[in-house]
Amino acid sequence: MLGWRDTRRIDDLIPKKNAAALEKAFGYITVDELLLHFPRAWSHHGAGVNVDAAEPGDTVTCVGTVISARTGHTSTGKQMHRITISDGTGTLSATFFQARLPARQLKAGVRAMFSGKLRIYRGQAEISHPAYVILPEPGRRQFATGSLRTLGDFGSPEELEELLSQLEYLAVYPGKKGVTSWALLGAVNVVLTQTSEIPEPLDVVPDGLVGFDEAIRGIHQPDARGPEPFIERLKYNEALSLALVMALRRADAATRIAPGCPDLTDGQKATMLANLPFPLTAGQREVNEEISRELAERQPMSRLLQGEVGSGKTIVALLAMLQAIDSGRQCALLAPTEVLAVQHARSITASLMAAGVPATVTVLTGSMTVARRRQALLDTVSGQTDIVVGTHALIQDGVEFFDLGLVVVDEQHRFGVEQRDRLRSAGRDGMTPHLLVMTATPIPRTIAMTAFGDLRVSTLRELPGGRRPISSSVVPGAKPAWVNRAWERIREEVAAGRQAFVVCPRIDGEGGVTETFEMLQGEIFPELTVGLLHGRMHPEDKDRVMSDFAAGGIDVLVSTTVIEVGIDVPNATVMYIREADNFGVSQLHQLRGRVGRGGHASLCLLHTDQPEDTDSFARISAIAATTDGFRLAELDLRSRQEGDVLGTAQSGGRRHVRLLDLIDDAPMIERASRDAVELVNRNRRLAEQLVSDVEVEEQEFIDKT
Numbered sequence: 001m002l003g004w005r006d007t008r009r010i011d012d013l014i015p016k017k018n019a020a021a022l023e024k025a026f027g028y029i030t031v032d033e034l035l036l037h038f039p040r041a042w043s044h045h046g047a048g049v050n051v052d053a054a055e056p057g058d059t060v061t062c063v064g065t066v067i068s069a070r071t072g073h074t075s076t077g078k079q080m081h082r083i084t085i086s087d088g089t090g091t092l093s094a095t096f097f098q099a100r101l102p103a104r105q106l107k108a109g110v111r112a113m114f115s116g117k118l119r120i121y122r123g124q125a126e127i128s129h130p131a132y133v134i135l136p137e138p139g140r141r142q143f144a145t146g147s148l149r150t151l152g153d154f155g156s157p158e159e160l161e162e163l164l165s166q167l168e169y170l171a172v173y174p175g176k177k178g179v180t181s182w183a184l185l186g187a188v189n190v191v192l193t194q195t196s197e198i199p200e201p202l203d204v205v206p207d208g209l210v211g212f213d214e215a216i217r218g219i220h221q222p223d224a225r226g227p228e229p230f231i232e233r234l235k236y237n238e239a240l241s242l243a244l245v246m247a248l249r250r251a252d253a254a255t256r257i258a259p260g261c262p263d264l265t266d267g268q269k270a271t272m273l274a275n276l277p278f279p280l281t282a283g284q285r286e287v288n289e290e291i292s293r294e295l296a297e298r299q300p301m302s303r304l305l306q307g308e309v310g311s312g313k314t315i316v317a318l319l320a321m322l323q324a325i326d327s328g329r330q331c332a333l334l335a336p337t338e339v340l341a342v343q344h345a346r347s348i349t350a351s352l353m354a355a356g357v358p359a360t361v362t363v364l365t366g367s368m369t370v371a372r373r374r375q376a377l378l379d380t381v382s383g384q385t386d387i388v389v390g391t392h393a394l395i396q397d398g399v400e401f402f403d404l405g406l407v408v409v410d411e412q413h414r415f416g417v418e419q420r421d422r423l424r425s426a427g428r429d430g431m432t433p434h435l436l437v438m439t440a441t442p443i444p445r446t447i448a449m450t451a452f453g454d455l456r457v458s459t460l461r462e463l464p465g466g467r468r469p470i471s472s473s474v475v476p477g478a479k480p481a482w483v484n485r486a487w488e489r490i491r492e493e494v495a496a497g498r499q500a501f502v503v504c505p506r507i508d509g510e511g512g513v514t515e516t517f518e519m520l521q522g523e524i525f526p527e528l529t530v531g532l533l534h535g536r537m538h539p540e541d542k543d544r545v546m547s548d549f550a551a552g553g554i555d556v557l558v559s560t561t562v563i564e565v566g567i568d569v570p571n572a573t574v575m576y577i578r579e580a581d582n583f584g585v586s587q588l589h590q591l592r593g594r595v596g597r598g599g600h601a602s603l604c605l606l607h608t609d610q611p612e613d614t615d616s617f618a619r620i621s622a623i624a625a626t627t628d629g630f631r632l633a634e635l636d637l638r639s640r641q642e643g644d645v646l647g648t649a650q651s652g653g654r655r656h657v658r659l660l661d662l663i664d665d666a667p668m669i670e671r672a673s674r675d676a677v678e679l680v681n682r683n684r685r686l687a688e689q690l691v692s693d694v695e696v697e698e699q700e701f702i703d704k705t
Helices: 016-026 031-035 100-105 146-154 157-166 181-193 212-220 228-254 268-274 282-295 313-326 338-355 370-382 417-424 445-450 480-495 513-524 539-550 585-592 615-625 629-638 642-646 666-682 684-690
Strands: 041-044 059-073 079-086 091-097 111-121 124-128 131-134 169-172 302-307 330-334 361-364 387-390 404-409 434-439 456-460 470-476 499-503 530-533 556-559 572-577 602-608
Touching: 016 146, 016 181, 031 181, 059 091, 079 100, 091 111, 111 181, 146 181, 169 181, 181 212, 212 228, 228 445, 228 666, 228 684, 268 313, 268 338, 282 302, 282 313, 282 434, 282 456, 302 313, 313 330, 313 338, 313 404, 313 434, 330 338, 338 361, 338 387, 338 539, 361 370, 404 417, 445 666, 470 480, 470 615, 480 499, 480 572, 480 602, 513 530, 513 556, 530 539, 572 585, 585 602, 585 615, 585 629, 602 615, 615 629, 666 684
Parallel strands: 091 124, 302 434, 302 456, 330 387, 330 404, 361 387, 404 434, 470 602, 499 556, 499 572, 530 556, 572 602
Antiparallel strands: 041 169, 059 079, 059 111, 079 091, 111 124, 111 131
8 A cells, every 4th residue: 555565474473373364264464464454344432333234144243232131942942042232223133042151141231242144034133143252341251252262362361351441442354254353353453563653655644634654553443533534544545546556657648759640621530520421419529629639739649538328439539530640640449349340440431431531441350361361460561551440459469550640449448558558559650649548338537537547538428419318127027927028019119110139148048148049039039030149159150140130131139248339230229138137237338328329219128037125126227217327337336346446456466445435535536636646746756656566457447357
């Protein structure tokens, strides 16, 4: 965190067996790894901790007073001791079976810590046969059972009694099998007592925040102020780490030289604008002007263009490419799939021909024949082609450009920073091509500041004329009549001359595309033409199916998510997504955007077998209730771990976001972003040191899954 490391081995400070348990459960070996394992809650003066955030089966810890105790027997004759624990605001039940000791010790008035697995019994939360430690009070000695006995590994009874009585707050840690919250509390306490003051990593303590050493100690053992002041400082550190990576990246970009591409009044871009079959929206015109100004500069453009599916990003990108071509430069368009790359090449070529623009387009993908690939590479390196459209094949060794002036990356979230930067290093004479990245997945502002902080952001919010809103409905699998009605709606749309998508979460097995295709073709729609499309098909077969569907030769296309991006069939007006709960929020929004691309009213049907009282059903219902991509992006962010969103957990390295909430902590993120720019300008060497523990692959901060 901000360059701080403490590489002392934990097993040099605490008993070996406890250190081995920590390594087995969490992989922790060093002191900093342990001290960055933050509590999930805190118990003030031994008060209870609610378990609202826990799931059945989780190991939970609570502290409270026994307010009722009753010993009886089950219907099978087993002794049962049932108690109710209270923290003054809420209660939690605990049950002990065939245990005489708890019946003698845990009576009304006794205060204790409890640790056990949470379960829901008759609608109420309870813990079954928990371990416990009786809190020391005058006249009562400390006593521990089960896993709580591990507290004894970290000090004498007198030392532990002193610790428990002196702490203003008791930390409650996320535990795992073999390592309870109490074991973590004991281990952290021993390590903190053997850790000298941690130097402040910044050159000045941020105004209004506590020092770093105080924050590390205070989050584990808060004083009378409670944990908040310490949490705030550590959140700031996390936000600053992210912001510094981006500020340094922006500073590096500012030192590079790009090929200036001024906007000509009589070039191919002007010809395209004059011959467009539709007027640009106000948003498209504004973004076109922003991009045009930056392309004319000698500092490389780095811009993110985000917009709803169908908002017209592609034509804006094409105009940018033509401006670069007018200056004698080449352009590269990087697409995530071969299907999308081929479709981009076809649609761009068609647009150029329709407008009478002579720019040339070449496709470069991994499945091309040797002869076709050799010719594409030759056309690229010789400058015979203006626009090279391709997949990851564009960034492989052996691909050279004659004079690359602009790189366009479609569906930015499918690529990492290192991949896009590899294309940016392909400029001529050491120059850095301009960069335009596009995404149809709306990005919340705080994510844009952290994960895309090195890019300026443009947003297209309005849809071009003729686009109709898409209505969405949930289809509960438990209601056969609703499922039958969904199939009937598809039949009605086809009867009206339209087409339909049926999307499945898998290829094989129950509910997969193979089974669904056979069911629709043989039982439900025997009179219609049903097509099949999935990722294991040969690229040429996939291309043939999509071409047939686009030409109207297929009524209903059964597919996996290979149609998620870039498939443009204006005549498709209905999409039925089976087991929609298996897809992410953003993915469902992307899929839904494949319909409604013409001037016809369109419908998206979200099927789910989840019960109506589950979080999954509620999530699907929320998606059906709105087509606002930015609201859905926030919903997506709230339903996922920030570490996953930023990609900091995917490489197996150190996570850099543990406390920061990328929605609720927006003011902190904004402050850190401003401070990062100021720090890079004031002391770049220190800024680099502070993020030295952030590996290159972790700096991508992007979910590529």
